[in-house]
Amino acid sequence: GDVRSAIHKIGAAEIEVHFGAQVRAPQNLPLPGIKHIVAIASGKGGVGKSTVAANLAIALTLEGAHVGLLDADIYGPSQAQMFGSQGSKLMVDDQKRMVPLERYGIKLISMANIVPPGQAMVWRGPILHGTIKQFLQEVAWGDLDYLIIDLPPGTGDVQLSLSQLTRLSGGLIVTTPQDVARIDAERAVDMFKRVQVNILGVIENMSYFEQNGHKTYIFGQGGGRKMAEQYKTAFLGEIPIALSVREGGDSGVPVVVGAPQSPEAEAFRQAARNLAGQLSMHSYLLLPMA
């Protein structure tokens, strides 16, 4: 409003104000044109890691950032379904690089668009490493503020390859509030620590069910926050359990796009802003590699 009236005073009739994200980059970029690489992990499957990755990635674009999403959950890639791009084939550009699909403003690469669904893959170490390398270096990602990586649950082999091939801005842990889930999530924390990737924060998913303005903490309250305190990292937010989140994932229209006014979409957007804030702070601290 202030900007508008100030500009009107100097004689402009029609103005349009565009807000963009000014994303601060670390001193050394992890890959040409890419400012931040963030890996999203969980200790086990089913806690909503892929759902969180998809909604966070889109939420970051809604803040004005350029975002890529790499579905590196090679054992159970689900991002193609979340983005409704199961049938799409990846193209190759004139430099023989894979061209990501574009959905909801995001550049998306999923294993599901490379290997036919249902085809069993045997991932021997060198093949896995080569595939991750290709995903990073032989994809026409273009200029990105954030490359979000959806990791496979549990195992540490993709983390290991990533840490050898590039420098992550950090890892993010998705957990549910129960103690059992947190014990599993600690494994994900350990795997990042072992490869010297710092933890940017914890997101708690399926935190509560909200009805008529009343929140019921089905699986107990405060587990994710406790975990963040224990690891001296940021607590990025609580995501409610909601039908719209599940339906959004199944139908290929994630809730931040499909029901943008809903409290659950707002929870994802707030978590994305918190993540961006953490990255901005960490950019000051990320020193060039020796």
Ligand code: ADP
């Ligand atoms: P993971 O990647 O950890 O294996 P997914 O993201 O595939 O988990 O989620 C598992 C299932 O739970 C999916 O059907 C998804 O739609 C659902 N789900 C995830 N988060 C929520 C939520 N906050 N509310 C409702 N359903 C959810």
